[in-house]
Amino acid sequence: MGEAPQYVAARVQQALAEDERTTELGIRVDVRGEQLFLRGQVSCEERRTLIADVAEEAAPGLAIRNELTVSDVRVPEGEEKL
Amino acid sequence: MTGLRVAAVGDVHLGEDMRGRYREHLAGIEERADVLLLAGDLTRHGTLEEGRVVADEFRDLPIPVVAVLGNHDYHSDKPAEIAALLRDAGIMVLHDDSVVLDIDGVRLGVVGGKGFGGGFAGKCASEFGEPEIKAFVNHTKRIADRWRRALKELDVDRRIVLSHYSPVNDTLEGEPLEIYPFLGSYLLAEAVDAEGADLIIHGHAHKGTEKGMTSGGIRVRNVALPVLNRAYAVYCRDGDGESC
Numbered sequence: 001m002g003e004a005p006q007y008v009a010a011r012v013q014q015a016l017a018e019d020e021r022t023t024e025l026g027i028r029v030d031v032r033g034e035q036l037f038l039r040g041q042v043s044c045e046e047r048r049t050l051i052a053d054v055a056e057e058a059a060p061g062l063a064i065r066n067e068l069t070v071s072d073v074r075v076p077e078g079e080e081k082l
Numbered sequence: 083m084t085g086l087r088v089a090a091v092g093d094v095h096l097g098e099d100m101r102g103r104y105r106e107h108l109a110g111i112e113e114r115a116d117v118l119l120l121a122g123d124l125t126r127h128g129t130l131e132e133g134r135v136v137a138d139e140f141r142d143l144p145i146p147v148v149a150v151l152g153n154h155d156y157h158s159d160k161p162a163e164i165a166a167l168l169r170d171a172g173i174m175v176l177h178d179d180s181v182v183l184d185i186d187g188v189r190l191g192v193v194g195g196k197g198f199g200g201g202f203a204g205k206c207a208s209e210f211g212e213p214e215i216k217a218f219v220n221h222t223k224r225i226a227d228r229w230r231r232a233l234k235e236l237d238v239d240r241r242i243v244l245s246h247y248s249p250v251n252d253t254l255e256g257e258p259l260e261i262y263p264f265l266g267s268y269l270l271a272e273a274v275d276a277e278g279a280d281l282i283i284h285g286h287a288h289k290g291t292e293k294g295m296t297s298g299g300i301r302v303r304n305v306a307l308p309v310l311n312r313a314y315a316v317y318c319r320d321g322d323g324e325s326c
Contacts, residue, residue, distance in 0.1 A: 020127060023126050023127040023154065023157065025288075026288045026289065026308070041288075041308050043095060043100060044099055044100065044103075046099050047099070071307075071308060071311065073103075073104065073107055073307065073311075073312065073313050074311060074312040074313065075107060075312065075313060076089070076107070076114060076312050076313050076314050076315070076316060077312065078316070079087065079114065079315075079316035079317065079318045080315070080316070080317050080318065081318045081320065082280070082281060082301055082317055082318065082319050082320075
């Protein structure tokens with residue numbers, strides 16, 4: 001019997017958190033059949049690619065669906081009066 | 083007393099690949115705010131190289147900058163060295179203590195530090211059982227005690243608490259419930275409610291919500307960059323009879 005997809009996803013999530021190249025804690029990882037989905041926000045395009053690379057190393061053989069988005073730091077606007 | 087404008091952001095997670103990119107958003111900050119608070123997780127994994135990027139991004143700003151470190155800034159076991167790099171760049175770094183700033187005659191006291199986890203009232207860990215669990219909870223208790231003492235000793239016009247971990251669960255809404263105990267502790271809010279403050283700023287919860295409050299009615303703001311989705315938030319506290 002193959003490894004349950006939940007364990008594969010957990011291993012990838014742990015790799016993304018602990019690998020010195022990524023140290024990303026907030027990435028959602030889901031495995032569906034032969035596909036591995038990555039979702040969440042990252043700060044730049046380089047990190048988006050790097051996270052997919054680390055995920056692929058942790059779960060070889062799965063097709064990586066990189067759905068991470070690059071968050072744009074916007075200019076501050078307005079203020080809240082307390 | 084005049085109004086006070088507080089800019090705040092956390093979880094900027096800067097690394098070499100972000101050098102210079104954050105700084106460009108800080109231009110003109112003195113037009114919008116009187117002080118900038120950084121709510122921890124300034125680096126990705128707490129290396130000195132990343133610490134230098136943070137120091138360079140926030141050095142020599144025209145307004146005072148006060149920071150606390152976050153769990154990521156501890157990852158390489160060099161928090162003291164990172165704090166020293168930031169201090170060398172003119173950034174004040176709190177470690178469960180306080181700083182008093184004079185802002186156009188308003189004495190602003192900022193108390194804080196990293197904070198820690200444990201969970202929220204009724205759904206939290208306690209100092210019971212294995213030494214590892216006791217140490218975890220005791221770490222938060224000691225921090226809360228130090229904040230309480232620091233607040234008690236402050237003789238200022240305005241008091242702000244700056245933390246990385248959250249003191250309330252309001253601002254965690256959006257995060258999975260299962261990880262709440264790793265995102266903050268009510269012990270932090272309890273300490274602040276006991277002594278009073280005008281505002282609590284924290285980060286850490288990237289998927290959380292910006293606005294919340296303590297049981298005592300103190301406003302809490304989660305300024306994690308992914309929550310704000312802008313370079314920093316500005317909170318304005320009216321002076322007596324004067325709007326800001």
